[in-house]
Amino acid sequence: MQGQDPGTARTVTSKRATSRQARLAIGVAAAVVVVGAGGVAAFGLGGSEPAPPPAAGLPPGTAKVTQTTLTSTEKVSGTLGYGTSTPVLRSGSGTVTWLPAAGDIVTRGKTMYSVDDHPVPTLYGSVPPYRALKSGTTGNDVRELEENLKALGYTGFTVDDDFTSSTATAVRKWQKDLGRDETGVVQPADVAVVPGDARVVELKAQVGGPANGQVLTYTGTTRTVTVDLDVAKQHLVSQGVTATVTLPDGKNVAGTVTSVGSVATAKPAQQGQSPTSTIQVVVALADQAAAGKLDAAPVDITLVSDKRENVFAVPVGALVALAEGGYGVQVVDGSGTHYVQVKTGMFANGQVEISGTGVSVGIVVGVPR
Numbered sequence: 001m002q003g004q005d006p007g008t009a010r011t012v013t014s015k016r017a018t019s020r021q022a023r024l025a026i027g028v029a030a031a032v033v034v035v036g037a038g039g040v041a042a043f044g045l046g047g048s049e050p051a052p053p054p055a056a057g058l059p060p061g062t063a064k065v066t067q068t069t070l071t072s073t074e075k076v077s078g079t080l081g082y083g084t085s086t087p088v089l090r091s092g093s094g095t096v097t098w099l100p101a102a103g104d105i106v107t108r109g110k111t112m113y114s115v116d117d118h119p120v121p122t123l124y125g126s127v128p129p130y131r132a133l134k135s136g137t138t139g140n141d142v143r144e145l146e147e148n149l150k151a152l153g154y155t156g157f158t159v160d161d162d163f164t165s166s167t168a169t170a171v172r173k174w175q176k177d178l179g180r181d182e183t184g185v186v187q188p189a190d191v192a193v194v195p196g197d198a199r200v201v202e203l204k205a206q207v208g209g210p211a212n213g214q215v216l217t218y219t220g221t222t223r224t225v226t227v228d229l230d231v232a233k234q235h236l237v238s239q240g241v242t243a244t245v246t247l248p249d250g251k252n253v254a255g256t257v258t259s260v261g262s263v264a265t266a267k268p269a270q271q272g273q274s275p276t277s278t279i280q281v282v283v284a285l286a287d288q289a290a291a292g293k294l295d296a297a298p299v300d301i302t303l304v305s306d307k308r309e310n311v312f313a314v315p316v317g318a319l320v321a322l323a324e325g326g327y328g329v330q331v332v333d334g335s336g337t338h339y340v341q342v343k344t345g346m347f348a349n350g351q352v353e354i355s356g357t358g359v360s361v362g363i364v365v366g367v368p369r
Helices: 006-031 140-151 165-178 231-236
Strands: 041-043 061-064 066-081 086-090 096-098 111-115 118-124 192-194 198-203 213-219 224-230 242-246 252-260 265-267 276-285 297-315 319-322 327-333 336-348 351-355 364-367
Touching: 066 231, 066 336, 066 351, 086 111, 086 192, 111 192, 111 213, 118 140, 118 165, 140 165, 224 231, 224 297, 231 276, 231 297, 242 276, 297 336, 297 364, 319 336
Parallel strands: 041 319, 118 192
Antiparallel strands: 061 364, 066 224, 066 297, 086 213, 096 111, 111 118, 198 213, 224 276, 242 252, 242 297, 252 276, 265 276, 297 351, 319 327, 327 336, 327 364, 336 351
16 A cells, blocks of 8 residues: 555554454364264365364374274163962862972972872973873873983883883882872872972962862072063063173172063053053073072163174264265374274264274274363
């Protein structure tokens, strides 16, 4: 400008430069949007090249790509106990003259209850007594009886589906030891059949009452965790899935899903909530002793719903959303950085599985502080 003082000109020039720097800074800031710790940053690339990082080009924090196993889990509530109780049924006449106490453990060959002062022994199996077993009878129930006789120490017969005269001889010896009439015939009301060791839960009959119908209920002797799982979470479980059971004292015990119900049960709506449907899931404990004497105790169960082994992973906060789509990571290389596009996989425990060209163990990536 003609006639302008040189000092004034320098001042104007300086102000214009400052204005241009301010506009440039605003433009860079507009190209980078940080969504917070643990979130994803969005970078406008303006083509294939990322916007230049702020300041000296180095991120505020870094982390290394690791090769690890990612596990996805879901926490649900359950009850520690002995599982669902099952009734012992008897069809026949007579009077109950003895019953065990709740909590008693009844094993093979031992008396489940007594009728007319005669013991009713316990046998293991899955076929309920439904007919008289005697010479000439064949079937799975015969094999079941013979397996039990052999386990109790009786011999002289072949374990098969045929009730022979040799089987009848063994039965008479067994009946003599029980103090019963030595008929060589086993009537349905003479025995109680259960899958294994039985823990008495509740007495249904009374001493002096009729020995017909439900006599008592029982469970197994192994403590399990029962979960009423919302059907919306059914995809999380299947037989064999591992689980961690957290006991009331905070101790963690390993477990495995042993059964998943196939029939849903509707539950009425609680106050302020919608009605739900659940399926029953049973989890077995790997260490029975770890549960102490707890029974009917509330516990937390962490189910492993998915697992990815030997994958590359970074903190979730290391991901950046690319303007043209997809995700990348900011790789720190010496005193500079560059961006590598990645494909994401499982997200778990604050980490994310990544893969792509240039991704390997030990490379350093930027993360927010």
